[in-house]
Amino acid sequence: MNDGIESRIPAGGKKIVLAGNPNVGKSVFFNALTGLYADVANYPGTTLDIACGRYNGDVVIDTPGVYGVSSYSEEEEITRDIILVADIVVNIVDMVHLERDLFLTLQIIDMGIPIIMALNMADEAERGGMKINHALLEELLGIPVVPTAAVHHTGIDELKEKIYQARPGLVDSSLVEKISQVSTPCSRGEALLILEGDPVVSQRCGAAPGAEPESIYRSRRERANQIASLVVKEAGENQGFADKLGRWMLLPVTGFPLLLLTLWGIYELVGVFIAQFIVGFTEQIMSGYYEPVIRSLLGGFLGPGSVLTTILAGQYGVLTLTVTYLIGLLLPLVLGIFLVMAILEDSGYLPRIATLVDRSVSALGLNGQAIIPLILGFGCVTMACISTRLLSSERERRIAIFLLAFGVPCSAQLAIIMAVFAGLGPTYLLLYILILFSILVTTGTFLGRYLPGVPAPLLIELPPLRLPQPKNFIKKAWTRSYNFIKEALPLFAGGALFLSILEVTGLLQGLRVLLTPLTVNWLHLPPEIADVFIMGAIRKEFGAATIMNLHMLPIQDFVVMLTLTLTVPCIASTMVILKERGWREGILIWCVIYALAFLIGGVTAHLLEALSKAGVLNASASLLFGLIIFLTGTVLILSMRCRPRKAD
Amino acid sequence: MIMIIIIFIVVILGEVTTVRLDKANKGQIVKITEIPNDRVRVQAIRFGLSEGAVVTCREVVPAGPVIVTRNKQEIAIGRNLAKTISVEPC
Ligand SMILES: Nc1nc2c(ncn2[C@@H]2O[C@H](COP(=O)(O)OP(=O)(O)O)[C@@H](O)[C@H]2O)c(=O)[nH]1
Numbered sequence: 001m002n003d004g005i006e007s008r009i010p011a012g013g014k015k016i017v018l019a020g021n022p023n024v025g026k027s028v029f030f031n032a033l034t035g036l037y038a039d040v041a042n043y044p045g046t047t048l049d050i051a052c053g054r055y056n057g058d059v060v061i062d063t064p065g066v067y068g069v070s071s072y073s074e075e076e077e078i079t080r081d082i083i084l085v086a087d088i089v090v091n092i093v094d095m096v097h098l099e100r101d102l103f104l105t106l107q108i109i110d111m112g113i114p115i116i117m118a119l120n121m122a123d124e125a126e127r128g129g130m131k132i133n134h135a136l137l138e139e140l141l142g143i144p145v146v147p148t149a150a151v152h153h154t155g156i157d158e159l160k161e162k163i164y165q166a167r168p169g170l171v172d173s174s175l176v177e178k179i180s181q182v183s184t185p186c187s188r189g190e191a192l193l194i195l196e197g198d199p200v201v202s203q204r205c206g207a208a209p210g211a212e213p214e215s216i217y218r219s220r221r222e223r224a225n226q227i228a229s230l231v232v233k234e235a236g237e238n239q240g241f242a243d244k245l246g247r248w249m250l251l252p253v254t255g256f257p258l259l260l261l262t263l264w265g266i267y268e269l270v271g272v273f274i275a276q277f278i279v280g281f282t283e284q285i286m287s288g289y290y291e292p293v294i295r296s297l298l299g300g301f302l303g304p305g306s307v308l309t310t311i312l313a314g315q316y317g318v319l320t321l322t323v324t325y326l327i328g329l330l331l332p333l334v335l336g337i338f339l340v341m342a343i344l345e346d347s348g349y350l351p352r353i354a355t356l357v358d359r360s361v362s363a364l365g366l367n368g369q370a371i372i373p374l375i376l377g378f379g380c381v382t383m384a385c386i387s388t389r390l391l392s393s394e395r396e397r398r399i400a401i402f403l404l405a406f407g408v409p410c411s412a413q414l415a416i417i418m419a420v421f422a423g424l425g426p427t428y429l430l431l432y433i434l435i436l437f438s439i440l441v442t443t444g445t446f447l448g449r450y451l452p453g454v455p456a457p458l459l460i461e462l463p464p465l466r467l468p469q470p471k472n473f474i475k476k477a478w479t480r481s482y483n484f485i486k487e488a489l490p491l492f493a494g495g496a497l498f499l500s501i502l503e504v505t506g507l508l509q510g511l512r513v514l515l516t517p518l519t520v521n522w523l524h525l526p527p528e529i530a531d532v533f534i535m536g537a538i539r540k541e542f543g544a545a546t547i548m549n550l551h552m553l554p555i556q557d558f559v560v561m562l563t564l565t566l567t568v569p570c571i572a573s574t575m576v577i578l579k580e581r582g583w584r585e586g587i588l589i590w591c592v593i594y595a596l597a598f599l600i601g602g603v604t605a606h607l608l609e610a611l612s613k614a615g616v617l618n619a620s621a622s623l624l625f626g627l628i629i630f631l632t633g634t635v636l637i638l639s640m641r642c643r644p645r646k647a648d
Numbered sequence: 649m650i651m652i653i654i655i656f657i658v659v660i661l662g663e664v665t666t667v668r669l670d671k672a673n674k675g676q677i678v679k680i681t682e683i684p685n686d687r688v689r690v691q692a693i694r695f696g697l698s699e700g701a702v703v704t705c706r707e708v709v710p711a712g713p714v715i716v717t718r719n720k721q722e723i724a725i726g727r728n729l730a731k732t733i734s735v736e737p738c
């Protein structure tokens with residue numbers, strides 16, 4: 001893994017690594033140092049993006065925020081490996097939380113890596129009536145310290161001037177000898193991590209992990225507290241509006257309305273403004289101008305109707321469908337979602353949401369942090385599956401990924417759902433929401449109860465609420481979207497090629513026939529619907545047009561939408577699931593979800609038909625139906641929760 | 649025999665008088681005396697919440713997490729985790 005990251009970092013110059021706790025301003029510094037253009041290196045074996053840029057011919061690397069480095073989480077491992085290969089570490093520290101941040105600082109100093117400290121958030125500290133004797137701090141740590149307020153651009157020039165004066169600081173004297181006793185051939189930093197019991201580094205270097213990691217941690221914590229108490233002059237009380245708002249976000253009475261308001265705002269922005277207005281506009285451009293031009297060009301060269309023209313520019317053409325969907329549909333959506341995510345991240349609201357819903361989400365066998373992937377899932381299930389890394393245990397990741405793939409419709413699915421339900425009326429929509437919700441809760445409760453292990457405890461820090469800086473979140477969103485589209489491009493092109501080939505070779509017809517028992521006999525749908533499911537396995541949007549063109553009965557439309565929602569959203573999410581959970585578990589999850597989706601779809605079809613035959617399928621009847629399912633779910637959950645848990 | 653009884657009583661008393669974090673009231677200042685979960689303990693040391701740390705219980709979300717503060721730092725601790733953390737009122 002270690003050689004992996006080295007090869008991903010652009011060569012040439014020194015490696016300047018920005019490291020610090022979460023939410024201290026690393027990304028603001030990164031932007032200030034590197035300007036607008038940044039590469040994003042994909043860390044080998046993971047999907048976490050590491051931003052790399054250039055400063056003075058040297059490489060600047062932004063790392064995920066951590067409180068210390070070892071192997072406790074993926075972020076930590078990545079940050080650890082990058083710090084281990086650093087030439088200079090710029091340690092960004094939140095002045096207001098100096099004591100907390102000093103743990104990481106001291107750990108990097110103990111690793112013997114040249115380091116310079118940016119004492120950031122000086123403006124916030126000043127507002128809170130807090131002063132820090134930074135000359136004394138410099139002396140105690142043995143490294144240069146520069147006070148900064150990155151968002152106001154104060155101190156950045158001084159930091160730039162001093163960056164090459166970074167030097168190894170004063171190492172904890174009790175550690176020096178122990179480090180020299182680590183006899184395996186490894187770097188100074190690795191030696192420290194071995195002493196601290198890091199299993200991954202120990203294995204990499206072929207040494208036995210140290211036996212007393214906790215005492216090292218404890219004495220470092222004490223040292224950090226002591227240094228902080230010496231250099232912090234006054235710690236004023238900070239009771240501004242942000243503080244009050246932060247409190248309101250946590251209490252159910254005010255927190256849930258605020259959360260609903262936020263979700264509504266997000267929906268209006270992404271779901272209405274972008275998904276309908278902007279996408280309507282961009283799609284029109286693509287299908288009105290781009291596609292005809294490509295078709296006539298290719299038709300002129302290859303002859304209209306030729307096999308190659310169909311493959312390249314037909315209904316599923318590689319050049320038409322891929323580009324239209326990527327640029328016309330996906331790009332605006334993804335950009336909108338990433339923008340919202342970046343704003344939520346920068347503002348410090350996400351951990352408060354996690355705290356607020358901790359109780360409610362624990363019904364699903366998850367802790368409050370899982371709400372973040374679940375909410376993201378409504379944007380993009382693929383992305384949300386990736387973000388399950390945020391969760392602290394295997395068990396939670398497993399549950400969250402299953403729920404995401406099964407019961408959470410992504411924005412692409414939601415877009416079709418909105419379009420189809422617009423023609424079906426609000427009763428069906430309500431029914432759909434009720435059924436989906438019951439399925440989600442029932443599945444979660446079931447998994448939470450029967451998977452081995454206990455729910456991981458919630459332990460998160462609540463960062464101060466801040467007004468997000470447009471420059472910061474726009475760049476974040478843009479970089480992420482660009483990457484997403486770049487990665488989706490081959491998948492889309494491949495999918496389109498696959499479909500075109502199926503079409504021109506007549507295999508699509510064969511698959512349809514093969515699927516008739518399922519589609520026609522069990523789900524009571526027209527045979528052409530097989531296309532929707534086949535394509536749906538690749539990308540849910542692929543099937544949207546087909547559904548509209550089939551002119552089915554409302555019940556059939558409904559059954560298709562429900563079944564489609566329950567299946568795994570797309571080939572990309574399938575890949576991510578396989579990658580995250582391993583082949584065996586991934587395939588198992590995939591198969592179980594497809595089986596359940598068709599089972600539930602069929603049962604719903606039969607029930608709805610029975611109801612409509614009896615002549616009662618009007619608004620109230622379907623409501624009743626939904627209510628019954630809803631109640632069944634609730635009863636099931638209650639009965640499961642009342643039984644004592646063995647695992648406790 | 650008497651020794652055993654005395655030890656027994658001491659243990660029982662200790663168990664009965666041990667206060668857990670989830671029982672703390674809003675605004676109360678407590679000292680953390682024990683965090684049994686290894687992983688949580690290590691993460692807590694990095695946060696600055698080592699055993700022996702004095703924290704203020706800022707908020708108790710009804711049936712939900714307990715929020716403690718220390719030096720302007722706010723940390724949310726899930727209800728079930730808070731039930732395992734022993735504290736001493738100060
Ligand atoms: N008031 C103030 N806010 C800052 C400062 N530096 C960063 N921020 C804000 O703190 C938040 C987190 O910054 P970010 O760079 O994303 O932190 P990261 O998680 O360390 O990369 C953002 O809302 C920034 O605008 C500063 O010096 N003063």
Ligand SMILES: [Mg+2]
Nearest residue numbers: 026027028062
């Ligand atoms: Mg950042």
